[in-house]
Amino acid sequence: MSPNNYLYFAALLFTIGAIGVVVRRNAIVVFMCIELMLNASNLTLVTFSRINGDLNGQVVAFFTMVVAACEVVVGLAIIVTIYRSRRSASIDDASLLKR
Amino acid sequence: MTQSLIQTPEAVLFWLLAPLAVLASLGMLLVKKAVHSAILLAWVMITLAFFYIAQGALFLGIVQIVVYTGAVMMLFLFILMLVGVDSSDSLTETIRGLRPIAITAAVGFGGWRISLLGRATLGRPPVGLDAANADGNVQGLARLLFSDYVWPFEVVSALLITAALGAMVLAHHQRTNMRPTQREQSINRFRTDSLAGAAGLPGPGVFARHNAVDVPALLPDGTPAPSSISATLKARGDVIDSSSFQLDVVDTTIIEEK
Structure with missing residues (x-):
């Protein structure tokens, strides 16, 4: 088995996450799919770091994790704020500008 | 690429966990309830932590478990609790033709990425992290x-x-009006048209043969008293009809001893 299998696996997870972001309507599930995509890219970084024998990839993956944590905190706060005013966590309901 | 970099145990680990993780992430898309999606995502993240540790990224593996499956998924479940656990997603598509287009585009993108990875060559064997992790x-x-x-x-x-x-x-929420004090509540109770609630509202389940909070109390004439149920339960529609607990025939005959 070559390390490439990890890359294929990460590509598959990223694709599944991308489908989820487009197809699902619940804002929290959409958010979880974004997390899945970030995780898949982290696995790619770690695998490249191993292939190259260089820890720089792992440092970048570490920064990705920190930024993802910030993103989750702010994103979930936005979801709670929208839920408070609209009583719904569906991304289709937040279309006030359209009407 | 050479076969020597990855030993057999790691290959076994990969072929055991990777298909399960792919199934879990597919299930994440297909299940209806957001809580189930969260559990499946936690499983995928634990799998990724195993893979990090197997690939020599011990620190990232631990951080993955602590930050992602610990803090981030906890936060997700907490927000699900706030927003309502049963706020299940309607899986019907609102934009017509969105789903086939999305799946086609994603399969094209994924296939393109995988074929690109398959054709790419490094020009040298993979190094491994033994030297960097010395x-x-x-x-x-x-x-x-x-x-x-x-x-x-x-x-x-x-x-x-x-x-x-x-x-x-x-997330900060500022009150625009003062919370009514106990004194104001008491005054308001007596300023209404009827004094029926002046002595306090009836508790749920009184005389109803069932003392759960969602069963209305019965008034002396046998009709249910809607004021005995919390307004939140009424808004959610979680009120049980108290007549369903009534006996069909009340046995009033006295069995005489012979």
Whole structure:
């Protein structure tokens, strides 16, 4: 088995996450799919770091994790704020500008 | 690429966990309830932590478990609790033709990526992290983080503080009117047209042969009293009809001893 299998696996997870972001309507599930995509890219970084024998990839993956944590905190706060005013966590309901 | 980099145990681990993780992430798309999606995502993240550790990224593996499956998924479940666990997604598509287009585009993108990865060559065998991790993975990462990456590291700390502040500002909820005091509530009870509620509202389940909070009390004439049920339960529609607990025939005959 070559390390490439990890890359294929990460590509598959990223694709599944991308489908989820487009197809699902619940804002929290959409958010979880974004997390899945970030995780898949982290696995790619770690695998490249191993292939190259260089820890720089792992440092970048570490920064990705920190930024993802910030993103989750702010994103979930936005979801709670929208839920408070609209009583719904569906991304289709937040279309006030359209009407 | 050479076969020597990955030993058999790691291959077994990969072929055991990777298909399960792919199934879990597919299930994440297909299940209706957001809580189930969260559990499946937690499983995928634990799998990724195993893979990090197997690939020589010990620190990232531990951080993955602590930060992602610990803090981030906890936060997700907490927000699900706030927003309502049963706020299940309607899986019907609102934009016509969105789903086939999305799946086609994603399969094209994924296939393109995988074929690109399959055709790419490094020109040399993969190195492995044995040399880079010679002093320990954490030490190696720390050396990089506090030399080459000091500036990004400090910027990220500012980002974390900003995110925490932003979340506090967004989630803060200011009362626009004062909470009524007990005295004001008492005065209001007597200023209404009827004094029926002046002595306090009836508790749920009184005379109803069932004392659960969602069963209305019965008035002396046998009709249910809607004021005995909490307004929240009424708004949710979680009220049980108290007549369903009534006996069909009340046995009033006295059995005489012979």
